Structure formats: C-alpha cells, structure tokens
Amino acid sequence: ALVRRTVFVTGAVDLKGCPSPDRGECAFIGRSNVGKSSLVNMLTNRKSLAFTSKTPGKTQQFNYFAVNDKPELERQIRYGDDVGGSKDRDSFYIVDLPGFGFAKVPQKQRQQWSDFMEEYFAKRKNLKVVFHLIDARHGPTEEDGRIMQKVGNLLDSNKTTYVVILTKADKNVKGADSEKNPGKVSNKVWEKLLETMKANKVGYAPIVLTSANTRLGRDEVWKYLRLAAEV
Ligand code: GTP
Ligand code: MG
Numbered sequence: 001a002l003v004r005r006t007v008f009v010t011g012a013v014d015l016k017g018c019p020s021p022d023r024g025e026c027a028f029i030g031r032s033n034v035g036k037s038s039l040v041n042m043l044t045n046r047k048s049l050a051f052t053s054k055t056p057g058k059t060q061q062f063n064y065f066a067v068n069d070k071p072e073l074e075r076q077i078r079y080g081d082d083v084g085g086s087k088d089r090d091s092f093y094i095v096d097l098p099g100f101g102f103a104k105v106p107q108k109q110r111q112q113w114s115d116f117m118e119e120y121f122a123k124r125k126n127l128k129v130v131f132h133l134i135d136a137r138h139g140p141t142e143e144d145g146r147i148m149q150k151v152g153n154l155l156d157s158n159k160t161t162y163v164v165i166l167t168k169a170d171k172n173v174k175g176a177d178s179e180k181n182p183g184k185v186s187n188k189v190w191e192k193l194l195e196t197m198k199a200n201k202v203g204y205a206p207i208v209l210t211s212a213n214t215r216l217g218r219d220e221v222w223k224y225l226r227l228a229a230e231v
Helices: 036-043 072-079 107-123 142-154 187-199 218-229
Strands: 006-012 025-030 062-067 092-096 127-135 161-167 207-209
Touching (some): 025 218, 036 161, 036 218, 127 142
Antiparallel strands (some): 006 062
16 A cells, blocks of 8 residues: 555644654645645545645645654654654655635735745755646636746756646536546636646646545556655
C-alpha cells in the first residue's frame, strides 16, 4: 500500500513553526473552497483528517500531516516523548494550506498567509511537489495566474515539481468536448488554463483531473506524491 498511516503533526503560521525538514514534503495550494483539504483526505483514505467545509476559509494554518511515519512519532507529538528515529523509509509530509482569494478573511490575515507562502516557496528546502488546485468548472482566476508567476519565479524547478490539479471533476459542465481535452472540462476553461499557464511560464506542468467524491485521479496524483517520499 502507498499509504499506511497518516497523522496530523502541527499547524504552522511561519517558517519557524514548520517541522524540521528531515523528509520530503508536498504542498496543496489554491483558492479557498477549491477542495484542498478534501483532496488530502481522499489521497490518504481518511474521512476527516483535514477539516473541510462548505464555507470558504476553513483551513487557517499550514497544516502538516506525516504520511507513513512510524507510530512512535504520534507519541512524540502527543506526549513530548523523545523517541527519535520515527521517520520511515517512505515517510513524507503533506501540507494543506489556507486558501487564497476569500474576501471575508481579514486583509491582515490574508497578507500574512501570502507572505508566509512566498517565504515557504523560496526557502523550504525539502519541498518536492507543489499541487496547485483549480476548480474544473471555473478555471484559473487572476490570482491563480499571479500564483503561477510566483511559482515560476520562486521554485527551483530542478528540485520542485509543479502540478496543476483540476478539482470537483464529478460536477457536470456544459460544453465539454472529449476530443479536445481529456475530461469533463469545458473547452473554454481548458483553453484559458493552458493560456494562463503559458503566460506565466509554467506551461510545462502536468494537469491532473480529480474528484474527491469519485476518487478520480487518485493514482495519478500519487505518482507525484511518491516523489516527495524519495529523498
Ligand atoms: P479552504 O480550507 O477554505 O481553503 O478550502 P479547501 O480548498 O480546503 O476546500 P474543502 O476541501 O474544505 O472543500 C470545500 C467544499 O467543496 C466542501 O463542501 C467539499 O465537500 C466540496 N468539495 C471538495 N472536493 C470536491 C469534489 O471533488 N467534488 C465535489 N462535488 N465537491 C467537492
Ligand atoms: Mg482547507
């Protein structure tokens, strides 16, 4: 099995609050409500490991989950036991980020998340994969475009893989043409996505269609998750 167990480690609000970079990690970024936390649950076979909500702005910290850790880590986290050596060969971290673009989150808070994200992209040495989630029905917003640009500038593409994920692909769309694009995405959205990616210099990135409900795309996303485990 790819995923034996997953535990919540910590919620970080700055780089100092992140666990020591002793293994690879992958981050899930995207607009508020796009389905980041739901996808984390789907990928780890858990119902409510990461908390989800109908209301945007649910995730408020950089939430760290340890995948395939030895059980000792849980004790270490809960009781502060220093057991050491809890990292297994294929351990890695999943990081579920707060969403951007939600007007009801106070500006000061949004700025803090945005600053942290920038620093995180630039400095987190063990960051192996960045998954950028975009709603399959709506396509990228202007803010998604700006994030792509940042990613293109900040990430060292030799060491970090950038992947675009189209979420909620179980929902029906109008105007999908299976000859032109691989899933139930309208041609308009598909063209706009390719255009936005190209304009922001991430045209090389793979695109994966997913659904947390039907589990569409799970195996393909795991191909990239596995990169985080190979340190
Ligand atoms: P923030 O934490 O606010 O940034 O949101 P998030 O990106 O973590 O979104 P979350 O996973 O909380 O999901 C938001 C809403 O979308 C919830 O009501 C989910 O049930 C729904 N949702 C997420 N993924 C899917 C999906 O694949 N299909 C459908 N139909 N709904 C989904
Ligand atoms: Mg969330």
